[in-house]
Amino acid sequence: MGRLRISDLPRLARRHPLVIAGGGLLALLIILALTAPLYAGDPVNMDPFKRLQPPSAEMWFGSDNLGRDVFARTIFGARISLMVGLLSAASAAMVGLLIGVIAGYSRSFDNVVMRVMDGLMSIPTILLAIALISLTGPGIGILIVAIAIPETPAVARLVRSVVLGVRERPYVEAALCGGARLPKVLWRHILPSTIPALMVQGATVCASAILTEAGLSFLGVGVPPEIPSWGNMIAISRLYLSIAPLTIFAPGICLAVTVLAVNLLGDGLRDLFDPRAKRRR
């Protein structure tokens, strides 16, 4: 696998509709979420006299059990879900990258670090999050930490295997023999090779983080109930399935679509970066 050039991207993307579909959808969702204040209205304003209203011109998806605008909450909910997903993925990727590179490069650390990673991997995410939150109380920060910890080992393992493969390559050995300093070799030759694996794994982590947030909020230990997140909205609205279906369908469908977009992107990237997978198609 050679290095990826920017100029290759459009051509590769044409051959990989999944990347376009997933990435495009995700980009659209991110833009919608970021520009929410421009068009979506107030997600926290309550009107107890307008509870569980059907969709109308002023409230496109109707209102929830506290008389809040379901459309605004759904749009603002995207911010929470995407933030939890992306930040969890980013933290797992950064920490995993660091650990993976060190483990891949230093034989002496490898054994110890990888045992630690095996250990963390064995802790179920939801249980770890429940344990952390039962100590600290609900919050977005702690949620991200709790999701990122068990996901880090998978990233570290992947990066380590890539590093192990790359460092035997002639051009890396040549660079090292030629007197290049180790950090420079890591930066120039080894790090870029880990990016594809990181992106694919990052997408997986992101998707599972979004679902985990929803699951924890469903159990009442996710983000605080005041904050509009899709998990919170589904958890509260499950009672109203028969009387105000949009209160649960809107966040539910957005959740599924977002996770789908991230998964498609991940699958697309995997095909794109893995020539063997391409051959199979």
Place this chain on the structure above:
Amino acid sequence: MTITRRDLIKAGVAAGTALSMPSVLRAQPSPDDARTVRMVMSDLTVFDPIRSTADITRMHGFAIYDTLFALDSKLAPQPQMVENWDVSEDRKSYTFELRDGLNYHDGSPVTAADCVASIRRWAQVDAGGKLIMARARDISKKDEKTFTIALKEPLGILVDALVEGLYLPIMRQKDADRPATEPVTSNIGSGPFIFNEALAKPGASFTYDCNEKYVPRQERPDGFAGAKVVKVDSVIWQNIADQQTALAALQAGETDFVLEPPADLYPVIESDPDLELQVLSKGGSTLYVRMNFLQPPFHNVKARQAMLHLIDQEAFLGVMHPDPRYTQTVTSIFANSPLYSNDENTEWFKKGGDPEKARQLFQEAGYAGEKIIILQPTDWAAGSNASQLLAASLRKIGVSAELAPMSWSELAARRANKGSIEDGGWNIFIADYSIANPISAAFLRANGNEAWFGWPKNDDYEALRAKWADVDTLAERQALARKMQGIWWDFVGGVFLGHAVQPTAHRKALTGLLEVPGAYGFPMWNMQKTS
């Protein structure tokens, strides 16, 4: 030998018969279903009735323990375990004689000594009990079936105190001799139901079997009083945490009763021909905002008055109990009590929902934008919703309210903190109460550090409250109630959010459920299943 359905299913599965899947798998009622009632209740974690004020613990007490007196549907105490009772001329000596046929589930008879020990244990915790003990010279047994209470000075409400407040369970002396701080774990009483230890699954389900040896009174059942006749073999309490699942189980006939169906789904229940709603605890409860009198800004009466003007009860009822058929606004500190509810000193704030007036009063109180912490109980929907609406209403008038989400048990721990916000203290929490009398209602105390969380202090009010135990006629008590309320609304000991009764839902095949006064649960005798 009879072949049970279970044998058939086993045989069917073992033989791998080619029956169509639905008919094999369909959830069919088992033969004993007609005599077994399944009820979705909340989780029972405290079994000793004097160790918790939770309704579920009280109902556990109703089932397995009998008691001396019980309230009828008109809130009048009637003898239950007591056959005859008598008070001396000087009103200082009470004599109680137990009726015949009272036995514990282990077969031993109920004695006067058990009653004395049970009263002493209960009185360590209950407010009315404490009052009795403060006045009592002696409580002792006279013979196996008779005991006496001798007082230093008369106490008009003695018998009322035995039925109001915490449930008074009569238990074996060896259980009742334990300190009140140590929970009783044996679950053996003399009540109409027997707790089935073998089938107890904490967190999941508890089973109560009919006590066939129980001898009921002759009178018709009336409220909690009268004959306690159990008409089923057993009652199973199921703990289904998910309300949606609980209602689905009721619709499918997997359970017969749901304690607290969500108000928004009443129309769904009412449109189902097999289900109906019924209010069993007629008293209902009043939700209120409690402010911390020790910390700014609510140490200032103006800030508390601001809350009275701010809160629009109809709006809060909308997010707490959204069905107006079961709610009402309330301005009297005696809520909807038929005896004591009044309108003294309520005209000035009556409607509430006046944010401008509230903003102005907050300013007069010297409020300068400090953070106000509202404890939000996330596992109690009505309280959680009301907390959110309160925070939103405060923010609209420029008060920087902040929600601290936590479970009710965490809230119960945190509200005991008298310190400042920086030291983990609090400003506001929301709770509910059901008025019995100003002696037992913790909410209605205003004796500073001795008072309930929030610690309101007003000596004039307390002086009036102390008289309650000694006024004898209803008219005098009603006059006292007006005076107390007059002072209460001047210092604003708390602010009401509204009053609601909670209907239960059950399958129509379950009949004979007793409607009782008060708000703290209902008995399970008299009900039966018709098919």
Place this chain on the structure above:
Amino acid sequence: MAAYILRRVVSTIAVMAVVGIFIFLLLRLAPGDPATIIAGREATAEMIAGIRERLGLNEPLPVQFVHWALGILGGDFGNSIFTGRPVLQLISRRLEPTISLSILTMILSVSVGVSFGILAAWRSGGLVDRFLAAFSALGYSVPVFVIGYFLIYFFAIKMHWLPVQGYVPIDGGLGPWFVHLVLPTVALSLGYIAFIARVTRASMLEVLSEDYMRTAAAKGASSYAMLFHHALKNAGVPILTVIGISFAYLIGGVVLTETVFNIPGIGRLVVDAINNRDYPIIQSVLILTSGLYVLINLTVDLAYTLINPRIRY
């Protein structure tokens, strides 16, 4: 081979030590004093000091860790804060429903997932393959509790085929036991079926493109023999690996599924423990599930050598 097994077992012990240290530190380093949490809401300063003393919280951290770890090895997981009962007893009473649900889910997911994956790989790009792509996209993206409510609504309330909720112990009859577990198992399995099917498909495709498979095909081996005799045997390793790994995810799903279907298992125990801040229960379930995960993966690793003797470490 014996040396390999020994090495794997030793490294498993090392991993468990890591898990133990991590979970121990989680309790000690997170904000909130465990003694205050354990003492409960009506605790006085003396009670808290007494609990600190009794739990040995005044001793140096390493000493505390050794005490704690020895306790767990001896089967002492401490007492529940809320009920005061031994945690191990509470957990063991909740094991049966959770194990039943997990095993049924594994059986369903592996059997359906693997066959699905094989079919999709066999006719890559065909109808089954496309259906799998759509199915797995859905299975991955819809939360298990949403699937659960849908199943209850349709199969229990509308059709009356299956019970809405609850659990009947296996000694209450195999029929009722199974009937109550059908919907939870299906709800929980959809995601795993998708997962296992995709991994199976990918592994099978990889093996099918190997030279020796082409040789076998050229020699006229039947497609049945190709798929099951040659390919599946070689694709078995990655499939087994993901089944081992997915156990950790399964536990998360079990917590949610037990809540939706009101199954009194470990998941409900944990969820109820959250509201009471019953930390010993959460901590014990955490270490037990991690231990189980590590054990399962050890078994899977050892099973490699049996399935595919070519692997030597």
